[in-house]
Amino acid sequence: MIRNLIRNKTVFAVLNIVLGIYMCFAGxxxxxxxxxxxxxxxxGAAVVYAAMYFLGQGGxxxxxxxxxIAAGIAGLLIRVLAPAVVNLFPVLAGIGLILVGAVNxxxxxxxxxxxxxxxxxxxxxxxxILILLRPGFLVNAVVMVAGIALIxxxxxxxxxxxxxx
Numbered sequence: 001m002i003r004n005l006i007r008n009k010t011v012f013a014v015l016n017i018v019l020g021i022y023m024c025f026a027g028x029x030x031x032x033x034x035x036x037x038x039x040x041x042x043x044g045a046a047v048v049y050a051a052m053y054f055l056g057q058g059g060x061x062x063x064x065x066x067x068x069i070a071a072g073i074a075g076l077l078i079r080v081l082a083p084a085v086v087n088l089f090p091v092l093a094g095i096g097l098i099l100v101g102a103v104n105x106x107x108x109x110x111x112x113x114x115x116x117x118x119x120x121x122x123x124x125x126x127x128x129i130l131i132l133l134r135p136g137f138l139v140n141a142v143v144m145v146a147g148i149a150l151i152x153x154x155x156x157x158x159x160x161x162x163x164x165x
Contacts, residue, residue, distance in 0.1 A: 009161055016154030023147030027140040028086060035082040042075030090135035097128030 023030050049068035053060055078085055101124035108118045131138050 006161060009157060013154040013157035013161065016150045016157065020147040020150030020152075020154060023150065024144050027143050028136060030143050031086045031139060032082050035085050036079055039075045039077075039079030039082065042071045042078060044075075046072030046075055086139055087135045090131050090138040093138065094128045094131035094135065097124050097131065099128075101125035101128055 046068045049064050049071060053064040053068060056064065101121045104121035104124065105118060108121055
């Protein structure tokens with residue numbers, strides 16, 4: 001039993017390391033793949049809900065048909081527009097940073113704070129603008145950080161297996 005546990009933990013640790021390395025080098029392609037898989041999942045859910053509507057016992061429930069239509073449309077849109085969906089999140093983050101920076105700058109100016117106090121909100125503004133200009137950069141950075149975290153997690157698991165077992 002313990003050998004099976006050690007083997008399973010070792011396999012998952014190595015998979016974490018391999019996936020982390022892949023994420024560090026593949027960047028946004030990882031997210032494109034995840035989004036496409038989610039689109040296929042929604043299309044599968046649409047088929048299941050449609051089957052439940054047409055083949056279900058006790059009459060046809062209109063809610064199931066609505067779920068089928070909504071899941072089908074969402075799955076098709078996500079599947080076809082995967083790169084746009086991936087780029088949507090950094091654009092929203094950039095807009096949010098610009099708005100927050102503008103509000104903080106206005107508050108700092110209105111309260112008569114020094115130029116040094118306005119540096120943080122000004123940097124927030126600049127960061128928001130940079131993200132809007134290059135949204136793919138933020139996506140790649142987030143995927144790389146997640147990949148590094150997976151590598152460190154896998155190495156930590158292997159170290160624990162070596163020390164404890």
